[in-house]
Amino acid sequence: MDIARYEIPDAGTPVACRSCQARHGVVCGxxxxxxxxxxxxxxxRRKVEAGSEIVAQGSESSFYSNIMRGVVKLCKVMPDGRQQIVGLQFAPDFVGRPFVRESTLSAEAATDAELCVFPRSLLDRMIAETPELQRSLHDQALRELDAAREWMLTLGRRTAEEKVASLLYLIAAHAEPQTATSTAFDLPLSRAEIADFLGLTIETVSRQMTRLRKSGVIHIENFRHILVPDMDALERVSA
Amino acid sequence: MDIARYEIPDAGTPVACRSCQARHGVVCGxxxxxxxxxxxxxxxRRKVEAGSEIVAQGSESSFYSNIMRGVVKLCKVMPDGRQQIVGLQFAPDFVGRPFVRESTLSAEAATDAELCVFPRSLLDRMIAETPELQRSLHDQALRELDAAREWMLTLGRRTAEEKVASLLYLIAAHAEPQTATSTAFDLPLSRAEIADFLGLTIETVSRQMTRLRKSGVIHIENFRHILVPDMDALERVSA
DNA sequence: GCTGCGATTTGATCCAGATCAAACTTTTCC
DNA sequence: GGAAAAGTTTGATCTGGATCAAATCGCAGC
Incomplete structure (x- = not known):
């Protein structure tokens, strides 16, 4: 198999993936x-900058990826432009839809990110040969399904304030805690992306962020940097 | 292994599952x-009547099931009682959460249904021994994930009328078509359940059903029986 | 057939979040 | 360093769907 056959535009350095060899991650483990x-x-190894598309909705992709660093958002767009983010993925998640070539959603880097990209045909073969890998991907699919269903509850039944708090809580849970109770992180999403995740408008997101700030549940610095002094308090307002 | 050990209250007739032996379905195939x-x-083989719970949210279940007949709804409830249906399953789907004992959602018969119930420990062993089964369950998980994400778009970005039309379209797609364009079916869900699926109230659901009826997209008989004269028209209003 | 009850529809009013509009802040790029 | 552009906040107003209230329908039990 020749790597050049699989080369994708602006693909980055064709080096063996050190992190994979460290056996971390859904696939490599x-x-x-x-x-x-x-x-x-x-x-x-491919560096992608924030906003660039990894897989386009409706396209047939010949590649899978592992996320080495950064955040990837999964997005669905309606013909009239309405848009919904349907998933967020963090390192070391696997990106791709096994068994089906055509993608019903787009995957886009939410932050600058680093991916390990490899041909679909190769991994498909390995899946068929390696029950342990199938199990690992099955497990990720089930975790994503649990997360998707949790978000369905958020989308359908939570108020705007609860939605914003829930998203902040979700992201905070992926960051290193500062102390036992407090966490600080940079938001990987713009206000517009948060709105698309929560089924709200940017104005409503902004107002609810202000509300949470004024009530002391979060501190905001430079729009993007968030400090949560008490995770339990944030969890409480996310209902 | 003794079946009595696994007997569950009111469990039905302990007969081998003929339909499974016919090799249909996600598991048995x-x-x-x-x-x-x-x-x-x-x-x-267990008959369950509409409304009875199969797995309770927060409980540890020692059983999996195959749906032989009927419709099962997957439901999440918040502490304050707000409720969201996060999935509908039809025969011959598999019901259960592999790899994790505690259920984060409840499964409930939406219609009278017939299940084939078997012990978790037995299937877990078969999964470990049978790559083909793992693959089949992986495949169902991915299909459910696709469906969940499609519903996230519906919940987040569609209007009440589009939501109701989308649900009718989804259910109609599982029914036998009458002719090339038309389909008739009995709704497996009450107005309250539809509301819980769509993140709406029963009043809004009712008004939108009336709207669809008045515009000729659907005909309603006896609240529950729906005729869709033109599936394409229904799809169009579901956006 | 009458009665009572749960499910559904219909009507009146309200309000959370959308929309429209504008100011402000940060970043980008001459 | 300054101007333009992009992202964010804030304010005013509107509206789709929620809430409150009542009528109607269909069915189970007597």
Whole structure:
């Protein structure tokens, strides 16, 4: 198999993926060392900047990726332009839809990110040969399904304030805690993206952020940097 | 393994599951005939009536099921009683959350239904031994994930009328078509359940149903029986 | 057939969040 | 360093769907 055949525009350095060889992650944690080596030979480390599309909605993708660093948003767009973010993925998640070529959603880097990109055909073969890998991907799919259903509850039944608090809580839970109770992080999403995640408008998101700030549940610095002095308090307002 | 150990209250007739032996379905289609026989020996055919709970939110379930007949709704409830239906499952879907014992949602029969119930420990062993079964369940999980994400778009970005039309379209798509364009079916959900699926109130659901009826997109008989003369028209108003 | 009850529809009013509009803040790029 | 552009906040007003209230329908039980 020749890596050039799989080269994608602006694909980055064709080096074996060190992080994969460290066996972390949904895919690489489930592979034997010879499989890791083979995957490494056909992988491209690719830096993508915030906003660039990884997979387009409606397109057929010949690639899967592992997220090495950064945040990826999964997005659905209606013909008239209405838009909904249907998932957020963090390192070391796997990006791609096994078994179906055509994507019903787009994947886009929400922050600057680093991916390990490899050909679909190769991983599909490894999935078929490696029950442990199938299990690992099955497990990720089930975790994503749990998360999606939790978000359905948020979208359908929570108020605007609860929605914003829930999203902040979700993101904070992926950041390093500062102390036992407090956490600080940079929001990976703009107000517009938050609105698209929560089924709100940017104005409503902004107003609810202000509300949370005035009530002391969060501190905001420079729009993007958030400090949560007490995670329990944030959880409480997210209902 | 003794089936009595797994007996559940009011569990129904302990007969081998004929339909499973016919190899249809997510689970049974992936098993060898000896596995089918073993699963059959430990299965209970169980009739459940509309409204009865199959798995309770927050409980630990020792059972999985296959849906033989009927519709099952997956539901999340907030401490204050707000409620969201997060999935509908039809025969021959598999019901249960592999790998995690505690359920974060409840499963409830939406219509009178018939299930094939069997012990978690047995299927977990078969999953570990049978890549084909893992694959089949992985595939169902991914289909459910696609569906969940489609509903996130509906919940977040569609209007009340589009929501109601989308749900009718979804259910109609599971019914036998009458002619090339028209379909008739009995709604498996009450107005209250529809509201809980769509993040609306029963009054809004009722008004939108009336609206769709007055515009000729659907005909309603006896509250529950729906005729869709033109599926394309219904799809159009669901945006 | 009458009665009572749950499910549904219909009507009147209210309000959370959308929309429209403008100011302000930060970043980008000459 | 300054101007334009992009992102965010704030304010005024509107509206789709919620809430409150009542009538109607269909069915189970007597």
């Amino acid at each position: 489930a592979l034997s060392s010879s499989q890791l080596k083979e995957l490494g030979r056909h992988s491209l | 992936a098993l060898s005939s000896s596995q089918l026989k073993e699963l059959g020996r430990h299965s209970l």
